[in-house]
Amino acid sequence: MAIPSSKDITEVVANDGVVAVVAFLNRTARDVSSLLEGRSNEVALLPGAAYHAVGKFSPIGHDFDVLAVEEILHEDTQAPAPQWPHEGAKIADLISEALSGDAGEPTTEVGRYVGPLPLTAATAKKNDDGSDGGPDDDAADPEAPAEG
Amino acid sequence: MNQTARDVSALSPDPWSTEVAVLSGAVFGAAFSFRPTGTRFDVLVATELVREPGPEPSWPVDDDGIEQLIVSALLRPGCRPSPSATGTGARSRAGRCATDSDAPSTYPAPARPGQTVPMSNDIADAVLALPPFSGISYRALRATDGMPPRSS
Numbered sequence A: 001m002a003i004p005s006s007k008d009i010t011e012v013v014a015n016d017g018v019v020a021v022v023a024f025l026n027r028t029a030r031d032v033s034s035l036l037e038g039r040s041n042e043v044a045l046l047p048g049a050a051y052h053a054v055g056k057f058s059p060i061g062h063d064f065d066v067l068a069v070e071e072i073l074h075e076d077t078q079a080p081a082p083q084w085p086h087e088g089a090k091i092a093d094l095i096s097e098a099l100s101g102d103a104g105e106p107t108t109e110v111g112r113y114v115g116p117l118p119l120t121a122a123t124a125k126k127n128d129d130g131s132d133g134g135p136d137d138d139a140a141d142p143e144a145p146a147e148g
Numbered sequence B: 001m002n003q004t005a006r007d008v009s010a011l012s013p014d015p016w017s018t019e020v021a022v023l024s025g026a027v028f029g030a031a032f033s034f035r036p037t038g039t040r041f042d043v044l045v046a047t048e049l050v051r052e053p054g055p056e057p058s059w060p061v062d063d064d065g066i067e068q069l070i071v072s073a074l075l076r077p078g079c080r081p082s083p084s085a086t087g088t089g090a091r092s093r094a095g096r097c098a099t100d101s102d103a104p105s106t107y108p109a110p111a112r113p114g115q116t117v118p119m120s121n122d123i124a125d126a127v128l129a130l131p132p133f134s135g136i137s138y139r140a141l142r143a144t145d146g147m148p149p150r151s152s
Helices: A089-099 B063-074
Strands: A001-008 A016-024 A028-031 A041-043 A050-057 A065-072 B027-034 B044-047 B116-118 B134-140
Touching: A016 A050, A016 A089, A050 A089, A065 A089, A089 B134, B027 B063, B044 B063
Parallel strands: A016 A065
Antiparallel strands: A001 A041, A001 B134, A016 B134, A028 A041, A050 A065, B027 B044, B027 B116
16 A cells, blocks of 8 residues: 655654654655645655665754665666755755745645554665665665565 | 545546546445346446545435436447546546446455445556656654664
């Protein structure tokens, strides 16, 4: 089943009791906002999509961590080029900037964007150079891949 | 007999699309079935069970009226298969017809009246038809959600 996520991090952290935010670096997800009523920022993570942890940071002024996970493409999967910076620090800056933005009125029921993720104990796929291909190898947490 | 489904035909590249996306989690109860005269198949009428009040149903309130509506649709002239039909057959707004030959096999077997039918959890074709999104999206975790250990 598809897992709902939001393009707007302020919507996500509007939930009570948030201790971590997962930032999905997507390749095959779908922006389904056009299919939903009213304003929406919803992105559907497709069933079977797999992600591996590539970095984690604690945004200043917030009491939760942000875990960045990058989608692992299956063989022969066609996907557009990543629309995010390659460097982990720039991704962190991007997310921090988004967090400091005006939250505004939530576009939908924010409770859709909180809850457990199916986690597996798979090992992140390594590239030829030994890295896992992520933007921040040093902070990677290979024990927390999530499957959408 | 939908109340929360979405008419996604306008999103399809197929100008003859008649597709309606039945949402994940929607539940339908079998109401009645009948065999249209001159056909070799049954029509099972299933009414959506809604958790909250939805829009007023746009179909007749009595079974005979519903049956007549379906028979009229079957007899509508000028039907031809939609090139990309993947859903169950329905009239297109242009007066042509789609076939149900490609109906997803993952849909559950027909139910008897009184049974509830959990619809397929497969993601709707309309969603898959959207272009891949390669940007960043977010989801929050609470302490009870198996979150990763906090960094120091």
